[in-house]
Amino acid sequence: MARFEIVMPSLGESITEATITRWLKQVGDKVAEDDAIAEIATDKVDSEIPSPVEGVIKELLFQEGDVAEVGKPIVIVMTGGKDADDGEKADDSKEKTDTADVKTPSDDKKTEPLEISTPAALSSKGPSGRFYSPLVRNIAREEGITMEELDKIEGSGKEGRVTRDDMLAYLKNRTHSPEATSQPAGTTQKPAASAPEVKADSGDEVIEMTRMRKLIVDHMVNSEATSVHVTSVIEIDVTNLVNWREKHKKTFERREGEKLTFTPIFLLAVAKTLKEFPMLNASVSGDKIILRKNINIGMAAALPGGNLIVPVIKNADHQSLIGLAKKVNDLAVRARNNKLQPDEIQGGTFTLTNLGSFDTIIGTPIINQPQVAILATGSIKKRPVVIETEQGDMIGIRHMMYLSMSYDHRIVDGALGGMALKRMGEHLQNWDSNQAV
Numbered sequence: 001m002a003r004f005e006i007v008m009p010s011l012g013e014s015i016t017e018a019t020i021t022r023w024l025k026q027v028g029d030k031v032a033e034d035d036a037i038a039e040i041a042t043d044k045v046d047s048e049i050p051s052p053v054e055g056v057i058k059e060l061l062f063q064e065g066d067v068a069e070v071g072k073p074i075v076i077v078m079t080g081g082k083d084a085d086d087g088e089k090a091d092d093s094k095e096k097t098d099t100a101d102v103k104t105p106s107d108d109k110k111t112e113p114l115e116i117s118t119p120a121a122l123s124s125k126g127p128s129g130r131f132y133s134p135l136v137r138n139i140a141r142e143e144g145i146t147m148e149e150l151d152k153i154e155g156s157g158k159e160g161r162v163t164r165d166d167m168l169a170y171l172k173n174r175t176h177s178p179e180a181t182s183q184p185a186g187t188t189q190k191p192a193a194s195a196p197e198v199k200a201d202s203g204d205e206v207i208e209m210t211r212m213r214k215l216i217v218d219h220m221v222n223s224e225a226t227s228v229h230v231t232s233v234i235e236i237d238v239t240n241l242v243n244w245r246e247k248h249k250k251t252f253e254r255r256e257g258e259k260l261t262f263t264p265i266f267l268l269a270v271a272k273t274l275k276e277f278p279m280l281n282a283s284v285s286g287d288k289i290i291l292r293k294n295i296n297i298g299m300a301a302a303l304p305g306g307n308l309i310v311p312v313i314k315n316a317d318h319q320s321l322i323g324l325a326k327k328v329n330d331l332a333v334r335a336r337n338n339k340l341q342p343d344e345i346q347g348g349t350f351t352l353t354n355l356g357s358f359d360t361i362i363g364t365p366i367i368n369q370p371q372v373a374i375l376a377t378g379s380i381k382k383r384p385v386v387i388e389t390e391q392g393d394m395i396g397i398r399h400m401m402y403l404s405m406s407y408d409h410r411i412v413d414g415a416l417g418g419m420a421l422k423r424m425g426e427h428l429q430n431w432d433s434n435q436a437v
Contacts (some may be wrong), residue, residue: 002080004053005073011042011342017069018042019163020062021211025075029057037075041211042342055079065161067136130155132162139167165214212307223369227284228409231364232417234425235402238380241265241431242399248437256322260437263299263354264324266377269427270352271295271317277420279412281349283370289411298348298368299328301335302357309335310368312348321437356380362402372408373417375424377401403428 011018018040025037036048037057055077061068068074132140132150140150153170155162200206209217245260252260274281274295283290295317298310311331316324334340351368355361356379365376380401387396403425407417 002078003058004055004077004079006037006049006051006053006075006077007073008040008068008070009049010070011040011047015042015070015342015346017067019067020064020074021046022064023060024048025051025057027057027060031055031057031077046212046338047340047342049074051075051077053077053079065163130160130162136162136164136167139164139171143171165211165218168218210305210307212309216308219369220366223366226369227367227372229364229367229406230409230412230414230417231404231406232414232421233362233402233404234421235400236425236429237385237398238401238428238431239399240433241428242380244431244433244435247433252325252437256326258325258329260325261328262356262377262380263352264321264328265428265431266352266354266375267297267299267313267316267324267328268321269424270297270350270375271319272427273420273424274350275317276423277416279416280373280407280420282372282411283349284372284408284410285370292349294347294349296347296349298345298351298371299331300351300353301332303338304336309340309345310348310351311335311340311344312346314347350374352377356401362404364404365406367406367408372410372412373420374406375421376404376406378404 008018019042020038021041022039023037024039025031025035031037031051031054033052033054034050037051038049040047040049058076058078061074061076130151136150139145140147150162153162153166154160156166241262245262245265249260252258274297278291279289281292281295283292294315296312296314297316298312300308300310302308311334313319313324313327313331319327331340331344348368348371350371351365351374353363353365353374353376355363355376359379361378361381363376363378365374367374378401380399382397383400384395385398385400387394387398403421405417405421405424
């Protein structure tokens with residue numbers, strides 16, 4: 001019998017904490033190795049935590065809705081099979097004899113995440129007795145919100161707890177926010193506009209936004225407020241590409257065990273273009289431009305519930321068409337099944353959204369911050385078009401599609417955006433129909 005602490009795992013670069021949204025196991029439950037014990041959420045993605053050991057749940061160190069730091073214990077498991085129950089009894093007996101003088105290890109683990117080493121730290125509970133997570137208290141401290149003011153904020157979390165989203169929504173409408181009165185002169189940041197409240201009429205159905213939908217709303221509104229969006233559109237003839245794929249897709253599936261969709265082909269064209277036009281593989285930081293070394297392309301994926309997530313293919317320019325096809329199919333399947341890891345939706349430098357999957361011919365996508373451009377590929381349609389030949393103009397049935405790219409006009413002008421979009425089109429339009437797959 002042994003006592004094993006399961007800690008909040010590493011969730012990817014820049015993620016230091018996560019919210020425990022639901023416990024899948026309770027005290028006394030038996031767990032096998034790799035059994036999911038909790039559902040967690042970050043501001044990037046929802047995920048599950050598997051148990052690395054087999055045993056019995058001894059203690060849950062956090063409640064649902066609490067925020068736990070990466071590397072901090074969240075669950076205590078008693079391992080050792082049938083001896084676990086005896087060990088648990090012995091452990092309980094020891095706790096009874098020691099509690100008068102010494103804190104139990106589990107008590108230390110419970111209180112550790114609540115400590116904030118600053119003179120201005122706020123208590124974990126307000127005058128009303130409501131609990132506040134470390135993340136909420138840190139935001140309150142940084143924004144100069146007193147405990148009395150914090151108690152007045154309406155919480156949408158479990159048992160009325162205030163969440164990160166509640167804090168952000170409150171700060172947008174907080175008229176005496178320090179940010180509202182101390183914005184540096186010369187900045188171009190647009191003020192956050194609060195949406196008017198709309199009243200439901202009799203018979204209307206009111207649906208609460210999911211957590212993911214709220215994050216999408218914040219992300220899209222922030223993008224429009226940050227970047228100066230411009231969208232350019234071109235039409236291309238992809239007949240050679242369509243015929244080539246039709247010729248090879250069955251062979252590809254038999255040999256590789258993967259479907260050959262258009263998405264990896266689009267990604268290949270994007271990766272080539274970003275190497276030629278590095279200003280589109282960039283970010284803006286104040287008055288500085290960061291040219292990204294790696295080409296990490298995000299591909300927007302629709303989820304069954306109607307939400308959107310953008311898994312990222314790292315170093316896409318280093319991968320072959322076969323490698324991209326396998327990666328695209330893997331990420332798409334795991335995205336639909338909520339199996340993506342947090343670091344798989346981070347670090348994107350450019351985004352592709354395939355509108356053609358839903359038979360949409362054209363769109364004006366919103367830039368995925370902090371990127372500076374996003375490409376939308378429309379559906380491929382057969383149409384009669386004019387074909388220029390040595391014998392003169394002719395009418396032919398061709399496979400046509402639109403490419404539309406939105407870009408940040410702060411650093412990408414129309415000429416650069418137009419040239420880059422044209423180059424993407426050329427990579428697809430001039431596809432070698434004789435190449436092997």
